[in-house]
Amino acid sequence: xxxxxxxxxxxxxxxxxxxxxxxxxxxxxxxxxxxxxxxxxxxxxxxxxxxxxxxxxxxxxxxxxxxxxxxxxxxxxxxxxxxxxxxxxxxxxxxxxxxxxxxxxxxxx
Amino acid sequence: xxxxxxxxxxxxxxxxxxxxxxxxxxxxxxxxxxxxxxxxxxxxxxxxxxxxxxxxxxxxxxxxxxxxxxxxxxxxxxxxxxxxxxxxxxxxxxxxxxxxxxxxxxxxxxxxxxxxxx
Numbered sequence: 001x002x003x004x005x006x007x008x009x010x011x012x013x014x015x016x017x018x019x020x021x022x023x024x025x026x027x028x029x030x031x032x033x034x035x036x037x038x039x040x041x042x043x044x045x046x047x048x049x050x051x052x053x054x055x056x057x058x059x060x061x062x063x064x065x066x067x068x069x070x071x072x073x074x075x076x077x078x079x080x081x082x083x084x085x086x087x088x089x090x091x092x093x094x095x096x097x098x099x100x101x102x103x104x105x106x107x108x109x
Numbered sequence: 110x111x112x113x114x115x116x117x118x119x120x121x122x123x124x125x126x127x128x129x130x131x132x133x134x135x136x137x138x139x140x141x142x143x144x145x146x147x148x149x150x151x152x153x154x155x156x157x158x159x160x161x162x163x164x165x166x167x168x169x170x171x172x173x174x175x176x177x178x179x180x181x182x183x184x185x186x187x188x189x190x191x192x193x194x195x196x197x198x199x200x201x202x203x204x205x206x207x208x209x210x211x212x213x214x215x216x217x218x219x220x221x222x223x224x225x226x227x
Binding site: 033035037042043046090098100102103 | 203213215
């Protein structure tokens with residue numbers, strides 16, 4: 001099984017963008033354990049969404065998550081320059097492992 | 110505040126061994142699962158090992174039989190002993206606190222670089 005993400009997305013400040021994460025098997029459909037992580041170069045990765053749509057307490061409400069069928073998505077509204085980063089999705093699988101997508105580079109124009 | 114600090118990364122020849130450490134603070138170490146996740150240059154993330162709080166252990170197929178994870182609950186440290194290293198093990202290795210067996214990885218360290226090259 002695998003999780004597929006677009007290689008890159010871009011948006012202008014203030015706009016909204018959505019990053020998709022599609023499972024090749026039932027990993028996304030059967031589990032409500034999809035997470036999203038933000039990675040800035042040289043910094044510790046940060047959890048921004050877990051359990052499909054839940055947001056850790058210190059994460060801005062501009063970040064939201066959803067799931068439809070075998071595709072999960074991360075939406076960032078009101079884009080800000082500091083949102084420029086690589087975003088990874090992750091899902092718990094039927095073999096009791098944590099699987100990651102290939103990552104999406106977000107560019108804020 | 111949860112803090113995870115990895116150390117031990119180095120340049121090592123193929124076939125060599127290396128042990129990574131991850132010192133944790135800010136939470137009850139013994140009550141949590143700890144994972145090692147790596148990112149090879151230009152690649153995505155891979156969870157290579159998880160040390161569960163109940164003693165259970167997970168290894169990915171790519172490191173099974175070569176890597177060994179252990180934890181010292183008295184010193185709040187988790188280790189990753191890496192043997193028979195291969196060029197393809199070159200990566201930044203991150204330590205992360207796991208919220209539950211199904212994830213998420215709620216806190217991460219900044220990583221330590223392992224380079225396997227002759």
